[in-house]
Amino acid sequence: MAARLAYDSLEGMPHSELALWAAAMVAGCAALSALLILVFRPLLVRHLLAHPNDRSSHAVATPQGAGIAVMLTLLAGTAVGLVLWSPEGPNLLPVIAAALFLTVLGALDDMHARPVPWRLGGQTLAALVLVFSLPEGFQLFPGLMPLMLERALLALGTVWFVNAVNFLDGLDWMTVAQVVPSTLGVLALQALGAVPATIGLLALTLLGATLGFAIFNKHPAQIFLGDAGSLPVGLCLAFMLIFVAQAHFVAALLLSFYTLADPTLTLLRRMAAGERISSAHRTHFYQRGVSQGLTVPQVTTRVFLLGLVLAGLAVGTVLASSLAADLVCLGLGLVATGRTLFALARGR
Numbered sequence: 001m002a003a004r005l006a007y008d009s010l011e012g013m014p015h016s017e018l019a020l021w022a023a024a025m026v027a028g029c030a031a032l033s034a035l036l037i038l039v040f041r042p043l044l045v046r047h048l049l050a051h052p053n054d055r056s057s058h059a060v061a062t063p064q065g066a067g068i069a070v071m072l073t074l075l076a077g078t079a080v081g082l083v084l085w086s087p088e089g090p091n092l093l094p095v096i097a098a099a100l101f102l103t104v105l106g107a108l109d110d111m112h113a114r115p116v117p118w119r120l121g122g123q124t125l126a127a128l129v130l131v132f133s134l135p136e137g138f139q140l141f142p143g144l145m146p147l148m149l150e151r152a153l154l155a156l157g158t159v160w161f162v163n164a165v166n167f168l169d170g171l172d173w174m175t176v177a178q179v180v181p182s183t184l185g186v187l188a189l190q191a192l193g194a195v196p197a198t199i200g201l202l203a204l205t206l207l208g209a210t211l212g213f214a215i216f217n218k219h220p221a222q223i224f225l226g227d228a229g230s231l232p233v234g235l236c237l238a239f240m241l242i243f244v245a246q247a248h249f250v251a252a253l254l255l256s257f258y259t260l261a262d263p264t265l266t267l268l269r270r271m272a273a274g275e276r277i278s279s280a281h282r283t284h285f286y287q288r289g290v291s292q293g294l295t296v297p298q299v300t301t302r303v304f305l306l307g308l309v310l311a312g313l314a315v316g317t318v319l320a321s322s323l324a325a326d327l328v329c330l331g332l333g334l335v336a337t338g339r340t341l342f343a344l345a346r347g348r
Contacts, residue, residue: 029077029208036069048110065110067229070209071103077205089196094133095239098126099232106227127158158238165234167263172219173300181307183207185255186240188315194247199240219296250326251314257337285344292347306340
């Protein structure tokens with residue numbers, strides 16, 4: 001899938017060697033992420049313990065904040081890739097800077113819960129930096145709406161996507177089960193030439209960093225990502241999906257189906273029930289699955305397999321490049337997502 005990473009300095013290299021370079025990058029980022037987690041863990045145990053509450057699914061205090069290691073790995077990996085390969089595409093510096101800002105914001109929130117307006121303000125600032133760093137003239141729907149209106153809607157959508165990823169980071173391997181299929185899908189699309197090479201590089205480093213974290217987050221988890229990780233990971237995924245949407249909007253929609261469906265439907269259900277939506281709860285579909293008798297691995301396996309299906313459908317829409325294929329894949333994606341949500345809500 002990463003066999004055609006179109007880096008200028010690697011042009012002419014056989015596809016097999018390009019795949020080896022990509023695999024080495026993933027392995028290197030995974031190793032660095034795991035090493036940093038081991039180094040930081042004593043500090044996280046001392047200062048960033050996640051105690052069980054009304055929202056959590058764990059029963060004992062567990063260190064969080066592994067997202068700091070994941071984002072430092074992302075920074076190092078992208079820096080190495082940019083220096084060695086000089087990939088073409090959008091500038092990654094603004095989105096990485098915004099992601100690091102959210103890492104600091106999330107770490108502070110992990111240490112002590114901050115007021116909602118304080119958190120939303122920081123997320124909005126990061127989203128604005130992201131959308132206004134897009135290439136000049138970049139538009140998803142040229143001619144349909146003014147550029148500034150589209151940028152404002154993209155910023156709003158980015159804030160919701162960041163929060164959606166954060167809401168779904170409440171179970172061992174849940175974020176891993178979403179990030180791995182999504183980044184693999186983006187890499188496959190980049191290999192097909194649908195998205196720029198820098199987007200492929202970002203997906204590659206995020207995949208590797210997440211796999212390094214996954215070693216310690218396997219159920220029962222030894223460490224959690226924390227807001228220091230889920231917020232910037234959500235921002236990076238949103239950035240990648242914006243460029244997927246420019247190439248093929250349906251593909252971006254498919255890649256984000258579960259991540260958006262679970263928290264959005266949960267929010268609407270709680271609003272309809274008259275609940276206070278800012279209060280802690282455990283009623284997301286993945287949480288209901290555990291409450292209804294499914295084990296944590298059973299839940300995350302379902303989410304992971306759904307992610308692979310959606311990534312495959314997204315790649316299929318780009319390969320087919322027809323309205324009929326878009327409609328068929330969109331329908332299949334809706335059915336697969338709906339069945340997964342129903343299975344989680346029903347439980348065992």
